[in-house]
Amino acid sequence: xxxxxxxxxxxxxxxxxxxxxxxxxxxxxxxxxxxxxxxxxxxxxxxxxxxxxxxxxxxxxxxxxxxxxxxxxxxxxxxxxxxxxxxxxxxxxxxxxxxxxxxxxxxxxxxxxxxxxxxxxxxxxxxxxxxxxxxxxxxxxxxxxxxxxxxxxxxxxxxxxxxxxxxxxxxxxxxxxxxxxxxxxxxxxxxxxxxxxxxxxxxxxxxxxxxxxxxxxxxxxxxxxxxxxxxxxxxxxxxxxxxxxxxxxxxxxxxxxxxxxxxxxxxxxxxxxxxxxxxxxxxxxxxxxxxxxxxxxxxxxxxxxxxxxxxxxxxx
Numbered sequence: 232x233x234x235x236x237x238x239x240x241x242x243x244x245x246x247x248x249x250x251x252x253x254x255x256x257x258x259x260x261x262x263x264x265x266x267x268x269x270x271x272x273x274x275x276x277x278x279x280x281x282x283x284x285x286x287x288x289x290x291x292x293x294x295x296x297x298x299x300x301x302x303x304x305x306x307x308x309x310x311x312x313x314x315x316x317x318x319x320x321x322x323x324x325x326x327x328x329x330x331x332x333x334x335x336x337x338x339x340x341x342x343x344x345x346x347x348x349x350x351x352x353x354x355x356x357x358x359x360x361x362x363x364x365x366x367x368x369x370x371x372x373x374x375x376x377x378x379x380x381x382x383x384x385x386x387x388x389x390x391x392x393x394x395x396x397x398x399x400x401x402x403x404x405x406x407x408x409x410x411x412x413x414x415x416x417x418x419x420x421x422x423x424x425x426x427x428x429x430x431x432x433x434x435x436x437x438x439x440x441x442x443x444x445x446x447x448x449x450x451x452x453x454x455x456x457x458x459x460x461x462x463x464x465x466x467x468x469x470x471x472x473x474x475x476x477x478x479x480x481x482x483x484x485x486x487x488x489x490x491x492x493x494x495x496x497x498x499x500x501x502x503x504x505x506x507x508x509x510x511x512x513x514x515x516x517x518x519x520x521x522x523x524x525x526x527x528x529x530x531x532x533x534x535x536x537x538x539x540x541x542x543x544x545x546x547x
Contacts, residue, residue: 235323238316242388246317249377249384250310256374257306265347265367270360270514277350278367279303279343286510294506302343306374309333309340313381322389330386337379338496341456344372345496345503348449352437353420353515355444357427360514369448383493396485397536399472404465410528411465414497415458419504419522424515433522434458434500460495461529467491498530 238246264276275281279302286295312329316322322330347368354362418431432440434457441450467488474481504523511517 235321236389238320238322238385238388242384243317243320246313246381246384249381250314250317253374253377253381254307254310256370256377257310260367260371260374261303263367263370264365265343265371266351266365267363268350268354268360268514269362276365277347277362279371282343282346291510294510297502297506298343298346301339302371305336306340306378309337309378309382313378313385316385322385327389330382330389334379334382334386334493337375337382338456338493338499339502340375340378341372341452341496341499342503342506344368344375344449344452345500346507348437348441348446348453349420349503349507350511350514351444351446351449352432352440353422353430353511353517355440359426364446364449368446372448372452379493393486393489396471396475396481398475399468401472403532403535404468404472407468407529407532408465410525410532411461413525414522414529415461417522417525418520419526420508420517421520422515423518427515431520456494456496457500460491461497463491464488464495497526498533501526501530 261279264278264281266277267274268277279298283295283298283303286292286298312333316326316330319326347364351362351364354360415434418433418436421431422429434453438450438453438458441447441453443450467484471481471484471488474484504526508517508519
């Protein structure tokens with residue numbers, strides 16, 4: 232059981248300031264659209280509330296609940312938990328448990344951001360459909376990042392102990408590298424609509440398309456959380472395996488690996504892709520490609536590592 236730990240005044244003030252800005256951004260994005268969506272000659276704004284109404288009105292109740300839960304309700308619940316911990320100034324066993332849950336679930340608020348990334352990419356360069364990014368995207372990304380950074384700050388200052396490093400098998404590492412390469416490089420979706428230009432997109436081309444089309448925030452998010460963070464995670468796993476094999480100290484490598492894993496969001500993107508495949512048929516017809524299957528395999532491999540972490544923690 233974790234002992235009660237006090238947070239210093241500077242940490243509480245800094246955390247409170249970041250949470251205040253995050254709260255303001257979260258409130259703003261309830262009213263500001265993420266993008267302007269064009270279909271033919273008509274345009275309409277795409278916002279959190281509008282997307283939920285659209286899904287609910289079309290009978291997609293599960294998807295509507297997912298978006299509300301991850302992108303509307305959870306961000307405010309997360310801020311409430313973090314604000315309570317900052318205000319109290321002490322973390323006991325319950326505080327440590329609450330902080331752990333917030334850190335594990337925090338990235339899932341990015342679901343709607345990745346939906347927007349998909350729509351901006353697939354409509355780029357098309358004549359009959361198009362999308363223009365608006366102020367809601369950078370504000371929502373800023374809100375999520377500030378809350379995640381605040382959670383990391385509290386965990387660090389409270390001395391939250393990371394789980395012990397599991398033994399990494401060479402075969403598992405090779406499999407993880409293979410499925411990661413397929414996930415990033417192979418097309419995951421192809422436009423299959425006779426009214427539109429026939430194009431296929433991988434995660435690598437998704438990032439490049441967003442950046443080249445002027446969607447800087449969305450492109451940066453895709454490049455950082457879908458490409459750089461997963462690659463860095465695998466490289467640190469490789470280093471961890473090598474150091475464990477040689478019997479060298481791997482503590483620093485393990486901490487850096489955990490840090491990059493926190494920002495790797497291929498699993499969130501996978502859920503966004505699933506939502507789009509169900510909902511996006513109203514915008515354009517698409518078909519799943521091999522990259523999507525590798526993405527599923529990637530998520531499964533990451534799940535296997537999480538199982539190893541849980542077992543290692545129980546042994547400890």
